[in-house]
Amino acid sequence: MDTDERVPHEGEPHHNGLAGRLNWLRAGVLGANDGIISTAGLVVGVAGATAERTAILAAGVAGLAAGALSMAGGEYVSVSTQRDTELAALRKEERELLEMPEAEERELADIYQQKGLSPELAAQVAHELTEKDPLHAHAEAELQIDPDNLTNPWQAAWASFLSFAVGALIPLVAIALPPVGARVGTCMAAVIVGLVLTGYISARLGGAQARRAVTRNVVVGVLAMVVTYYVGVLFGVTVG
Template identity: 65%
Template sequence: MTQVDPHDGEQHDQGIGARLNWLRAGVLGANDGIVSTAGIVIGVAAATVERSTIATAGIAGLAAGAMSMAAGEYVSVSTQRDTERALLAKEKRELREMPDEELEELAQIYQEKGLTPDLAAEVARQLTEHDALGAHAEAELGIDPNDLTNPWHAAWASMSAFTLGALLPLVAILLPPAGARVWVTAVSVVVALAFTGWGSARLGQAPVRPAVLRNIAGGLVAMLVTYVIGALVGTQI
């Protein structure tokens, strides 16, 4: 009989930080693309039935949103990486200038985690001999020196995901006849948000139901608000 490892499916490799960074940027970009573009085109569709006007607004929103997401992710993750590099540089300097104090500090960290003083000191010594910076960075700072966040990865993932997400409501609003545009788009958006919520929860090993419900609720509120605004503006202009 095949034994099942209770830890099957858990991710322990060093690349998990980078993958989670991609996942975060990708899911955020896709959701934002779906919701923001749906809000734009539904709001415009509530004010006019001109397909060219709706298309222009949707395409402009897609382009502006994709560039905004990319720039925002790049700046945000660059700041995070700069902070990580500064902390690592400080740790390198401390290891070089006061190695004994750093070894004692590392041993103290492992004592606080439950190891006996002798075992903590031995673990700290062996880890320091193997990779001093890696051991101290992980224990003290929660940073893997070999897996720093990459701003370009986050920017491209966010921009690509936003574009793909935005294409769905844009196509959904343009293809159906005028009377069915809003309903077709709303249904398409709900299905898409349910899928991204499910996917993000599964990949992140989080509960699926709350993620799906949050995505759908946020999308519905956004579409409702922009539709009401579009309808009100359309009757006044």
Template identity: 75%
Template structure:
């Protein structure tokens, strides 16, 4: 029983790794959602101005590539900044553990005492954790950082690029494959289905009500397509 209590159930995900996976999944869902709305808005706008399949396809591919690269680059820069900040905090923690270990152990004990442990038990826990892995114990308690689980900016960039691309392909295929008379309606239907899926997934991941998330998601996507289609029609009439 003691061994089970310290190690947990076999195969059970640790809280930190589970949270990390959920964050990646949320980012993937949001990236796919951005791809759907961004590419759909552009191709529907172009379809409102012209019936030329090649023009719509070129515009859609350009939007897909530019959006995916922009998402990947933004995610890379953002996560790199976060990782640099975490590394700086960990370096400072290492320095403090080397130069003032007693003060750091007292600080760790005070943290656990603030969580409800008695002073004696908090001091014992702090000492045991410091003896086992001082940096990990102090980083998690003081900084909320796991030194072994820092986010990779390259992983974040590739995940965003892939998610945006998968989402953007949905409206691109839906508007270029059907006949001219059905393009916009086929694209709107495909986008609505995609946004229902991403809205439901984002709500489930955040333990929120799916209906409100779906309505909000689909509403924003449909509004985007209506506005861009109207602009495309106006420009098509003006230049026709």
């Protein structure tokens, strides 16, 4: 068995290049999806209350900015916490390698033995990897952490900000450009197309059934728009 081709178990973080890129892409698609649904609900709700383009645009732009900043801030805090946890685990592993190197090498050999290597080969692999770069060898095998590829909170924050903003632009542009009578219908159509795309892409990236993901995505988005639209209508009638 090639120990460099280890496949992480479900629930373990993926730190190889391809899996990392897929995770970032999936997060970007989901961020865009959030931007589409939340902004669509907001602008359709306002459109139900008033026909004034300025009010609709103001609400949409405010929702885009607030949502994108909220997503970015939440992602920054979350990934910063994850990075702090990874750094703490690496410092602990580095300390253990200095204080009890033989025990750590035996532990590494046990890990490879549990993966199917013979005791002799596991011990040889553990010894050679430890000789080459002990921290990398132990971090990747024991902690599933690549010390050279730690999570980046700023990268995560910007990715979330941009993906949400891009998604939010779909309903915002779709409801701002058409004439009054076609605004809501055009926005709903554009949002459905956007949700079909994000649902399909996220399903393909996650290895799930595309039809189920798309259906769920579209149903949730349409339901949000219908509810907020009639809330806006009710509000508009009340104040009128």
